[in-house]
Amino acid sequence: MAVIIESPHDLKDMVGKHLGYSEWLTMEQDRINQFAEATGDHQWIHVDVERAKKGPFGAPIAHGYLTLSLVSNFLMQIVEVRGFEFAVNYGTNKVRFPAPVKVGSRIRGGAEVVSVEEAKGGIQSVVRVTVEVEGEDRPACIAETVSLYFPKKG
Numbered sequence: 001m002a003v004i005i006e007s008p009h010d011l012k013d014m015v016g017k018h019l020g021y022s023e024w025l026t027m028e029q030d031r032i033n034q035f036a037e038a039t040g041d042h043q044w045i046h047v048d049v050e051r052a053k054k055g056p057f058g059a060p061i062a063h064g065y066l067t068l069s070l071v072s073n074f075l076m077q078i079v080e081v082r083g084f085e086f087a088v089n090y091g092t093n094k095v096r097f098p099a100p101v102k103v104g105s106r107i108r109g110g111a112e113v114v115s116v117e118e119a120k121g122g123i124q125s126v127v128r129v130t131v132e133v134e135g136e137d138r139p140a141c142i143a144e145t146v147s148l149y150f151p152k153k154g
Helices: 008-014 029-039 049-053 064-069 071-078
Strands: 003-005 018-021 079-081 086-096 106-119 122-133 141-150
Touching: 003 008, 008 106, 008 122, 018 071, 029 064, 064 071, 064 141, 071 079, 071 106, 071 122, 071 141
Parallel strands: 003 079
Antiparallel strands: 018 106, 086 141, 106 122, 122 141
8 A cells, every 4th residue: 555645845854764665566477578579679688589588587577667667656556645736757866777677577666755846836855765675686677766746736
């Protein structure tokens, strides 16, 4: 269940705090293939199952950017911020892919609020999302996401 934060201003109280974890998601070959089609990245380590089994990871692996793209989904499961007109993803400050996500692996996101400040007519938050691979010591992805929340008018 998501942590509910009543307004973007209340995010300031969460700086330095861990917000929790998303549900586990199984990385399936079909998802990887669809991402390859959408992006044009058909590298064999992702889509050639038989060759990838003999490759450096022993199985096909998800694209790093596929793993990164799931961060928004994980965040929506972890935290719900209320009391604003609209919000936008402003970008990422830093992204790293320390370990691969093999087909069949289960992954989840965990989130920690890094900073919150007034910016660009709204509230800007930086949240570090760590994507864990079940049973692995190293995370698959660490990303500092930047979001802008704009106040309700009136």
